[in-house]
Amino acid sequence: MLRAGGSLARLAGLLDAAAASTSGRGLLEGAAAAAAVRGSSIWQQAAAGQRSYAQLALAEAGSGGAAAAAAAALQQSILGGSTRRTGLVAVKVGMTQEWDAWGVRVPLTVLWVDDCQVVQVKTDEREGYTALQLGAGAKRPKQLRGSLRGHFEAAGVPLKRKVAEFRVTPDALLPVGHELRASHFVAGQFVDVAGTSIGKGFQGVMKRWGFAGQPASHGNSLAHRAAGSTGACQDPGKVFKGKKMPGRMGGERVTVQNCKVFRVDPVRNLLYVQGQVPGHKGNWVLVKDSVKKSAAQQPPLPVPTLLEAAAEVTVAPKSEGDPYAYRE
Amino acid sequence: MTKLQQLVQTIQSEIVKTELPDIRVGDLVRIGVSIQEGNKQRVQPFEGTVIAKHQAGVNTTVTVRKTLQGVGVERVFPVYAPCIANVQILRRAQVSRSKLYYLRNRTGKATRLKEKFETLPNVWVNQK
Numbered sequence: 126m127l128r129a130g131g132s133l134a135r136l137a138g139l140l141d142a143a144a145a146s147t148s149g150r151g152l153l154e155g156a157a158a159a160a161a162v163r164g165s166s167i168w169q170q171a172a173a174g175q176r177s178y179a180q181l182a183l184a185e186a187g188s189g190g191a192a193a194a195a196a197a198a199l200q201q202s203i204l205g206g207s208t209r210r211t212g213l214v215a216v217k218v219g220m221t222q223e224w225d226a227w228g229v230r231v232p233l234t235v236l237w238v239d240d241c242q243v244v245q246v247k248t249d250e251r252e253g254y255t256a257l258q259l260g261a262g263a264k265r266p267k268q269l270r271g272s273l274r275g276h277f278e279a280a281g282v283p284l285k286r287k288v289a290e291f292r293v294t295p296d297a298l299l300p301v302g303h304e305l306r307a308s309h310f311v312a313g314q315f316v317d318v319a320g321t322s323i324g325k326g327f328q329g330v331m332k333r334w335g336f337a338g339q340p341a342s343h344g345n346s347l348a349h350r351a352a353g354s355t356g357a358c359q360d361p362g363k364v365f366k367g368k369k370m371p372g373r374m375g376g377e378r379v380t381v382q383n384c385k386v387f388r389v390d391p392v393r394n395l396l397y398v399q400g401q402v403p404g405h406k407g408n409w410v411l412v413k414d415s416v417k418k419s420a421a422q423q424p425p426l427p428v429p430t431l432l433e434a435a436a437e438v439t440v441a442p443k444s445e446g447d448p449y450a451y452r453e
Numbered sequence: 454m455t456k457l458q459q460l461v462q463t464i465q466s467e468i469v470k471t472e473l474p475d476i477r478v479g480d481l482v483r484i485g486v487s488i489q490e491g492n493k494q495r496v497q498p499f500e501g502t503v504i505a506k507h508q509a510g511v512n513t514t515v516t517v518r519k520t521l522q523g524v525g526v527e528r529v530f531p532v533y534a535p536c537i538a539n540v541q542i543l544r545r546a547q548v549s550r551s552k553l554y555y556l557r558n559r560t561g562k563a564t565r566l567k568e569k570f571e572t573l574p575n576v577w578v579n580q581k
Binding site for chain 1: 455457458460461464465468489510511512531534535536
């Protein structure tokens, strides 16, 4: 993404100190633009506040009963645990740190939500499952092959650099062209972040699998970091499949679960996630609601997403329990 | 430097305190650390010589050394942490090392540094 002219221009805009907080209105403007591009009636109705996206999306799909069900599901929100919201596609920017309200140092990874838009809505009727296909970043027309270009043009969204799909429940569907911003997530909630880990090359068993290695002395010769035995003798007469051996390490998809969202900056479209996130700086990562944290452990989440434009930076609330409290 | 690195720098510069004096290696400093005692907040000073500075943006730290009853005491302060209430620079010294670890092997008069007589900004010397 670093080579894309458009991306660089937008990043330069980010650097202009939050662009005087006017970009908070970007969501609404973007929404209007998307509606204009598609001439989407669903969008205009939703923007007028008549019905929720989910109801409209389902109504458009031609199932009136399901719309009522979706509305009911919307009421119970994510508390019931039945609603699954979409995630986001983001760029890993790098790491920094801050101090929380207690004065405890918090290591943070900064994620940039770069023009993340809905490209395709997958429904039970057509595809057999409900999901949202999201695109993020930007590409010039000559950089994209024909089929993908046609896909974007048919959807009426700008050409995207990265495409990813998130399975959602029908009440969390969003219309094509909807721009998802960092304010989709709430400061204080937990997210799972998936990305491609940094490639480590060909590594031995000690680094790759955490084997203990062998003694430094006592007659050991040239086998200090060797694996040792790989199995028994004539019975079974083979090395079992899946035996941990040296080989390529890293460069695979890794998900880090239960990362706390420390700060949400909707103006610059940045997410500050506590701790480490897989991959290099500049890599794409997929961020979604944590699957292992219950609703009681997190602040309420907007379903299907935050529709009004958020312009204020929010920080996770002060945690309970003094971390410096001295226990007798 | 890539644009992404610049973005991280911009973010860090927003939380870095700008009113702090320019702490250098060899300075005699008094660092006020705010500590919580029960429900009371008070500032505890720590006075000593800066023997090392670790320049790391928002995670910049200084190592301050002093001798207490013949025992060397060193403390590492993250200078931009909220618990650092104030920093006073009492004396500045002429040093030719970036890390003054050799002071650990010296005691008494040998730990003196060659003083650099320069007028420091008043706010650095007389912080609350």
